[in-house]
Amino acid sequence: MSRLPLDALPEIDTPRIPPAKRRGFATWFASTGWRHLIGVALVIYAAFPLLYVLSASLNPNGTLLSSNGLFSTVGFDSYVRLFDNPQRPFAAWFGNTLFIGLTTAAASVFLGALAAYSFSRMRFRGRRFGLVSLLVVQIFPQLLAVVAIFILLTTLGDVFPALGIDNQLALIMVYLGGALGVNTYLMYGFFNTVPVEIDEAAKIDGAGHARIFFTIILRLVAPILAVVGLLSFIGTTSDFVIASVVLVSPENQTLAVGLYQYVSEEFTSNWSVFAAGAVLAALPVMALFLFLQKYIVGGLTAGSVK
Known part of the structure; x- marks a missing residue:
């Protein structure tokens, strides 16, 4: 088989692509x-x-x-002065804030998840009325009940001293009662997105509601648990009005209440110390957000049903 020389091959006209025109600043802007x-x-x-x-x-x-x-x-003189004032124990305020914030966040997530699972998976009398009641109660802000909270805790303190004024446990109970409704409603919508077939498959294998909830559902709804826990922690650590009413003694106060003492009387001389305390108070919130970011960004329900 003979081959044609290269110069004998027909020439093919290829269209030339014109160079891209450089856009001007006005077009780009x-x-x-x-x-x-x-x-x-x-x-x-x-x-x-x-x-x-x-x-x-x-x-x-x-x-x-x-x-x-x-x-x-x-x-760094302000940070040194912040920890060297025995009348204003910043370390105790920091520890109280972490204890109250983390305890309230964990309890809010757990109780809200229990209530949301019950409303989402179970059918009982008064279910719809309960959901509507949770939504209606959240219309009224918790600040309107400050006087009622003070009177209630004062009365309870005579019977149960742990639930009285100037007690951290009493403040945690107040936070739980105020945030339980909205947390339950938020989790209820997310629980409904989890396929019911997962529960049915687990029931066929002999699992009950408790085992399904703790071993399956909680892992699948981890994003909403992280969001609710983070919001609860931020709202608790930054609260001032309710914490200032419930906590009286300096050693039991939180950062929001304690740091206010630096600017309440001598506004100009302690501004740097107040700013230093605010910077340190923001570190736990930032650390918790970075820790929970992987649960907030991605959902864990993908691929759960084959």
């Missing part, structure tokens, strides 16, 4: 540039308060007016 501008503006708007508080905590002068310049002077 009209299409995508304005989005970058808005994003940078929002980042600056969100980061400025954080930088200002951090700069104020590192300013050894300690006054409000001298903290206007960001990082003009840097020192």
Whole structure:
């Protein structure tokens, strides 16, 4: 078989692709540039308060007016003064905040999950009325019941001292009663997304409601548990009104109530110490958010049913 020489092959005209035209600044800004501008503006708007508080905590002068310049002077005198004041025990406030916040978050998640599982998987008389009641109760803010809470805890303290005024357990019970309704309603919607076939398959194998709940359902609803726990922890650690009413003695107070003492009387001289305490108070919330981020981002129900 003879082969044709290369010069005898017919020439094929290939269309030439014209080079891409370089877009001008006006075209780029009209299409995508304005989005970058808005994003940078929002980042600056969100980061400025954080930088200002951090700069104020590192300013050894300690006054409000001298903290206007960001990082003009840097020192750790405010953090030293924060832990060297025996009349204002910051370490005790920090420990009380962690204890109350973590206990309230864990109890809110557990009790809310139990109630949500009951409303989602069981059928009983008064189920619909109970769901509507939980929703209606949340319309009224908890701050409206501050006087009633104070009178109730004062009366209970005469019978059960652990549930009286100036007791951390009493404050935890108040937080649980106020957040149980909304947490249950949030979890109820997420529990309904879990396929019922998983429960039916487990019941065929002889599992009861308790085993299904603790070994199967809790693992599948981990994202909503993480969200509810994080929101409960943030709301508890940042609360001031109810905590200031229930907790009276300085050694039992939380960070929100204790740090207010630095700016309530001498507003200008203790601003740097107050900012240092605020920076340290934000660390547990940030650490908990980073720890629960993997549960918040991804859902665990994918692939659970074959």
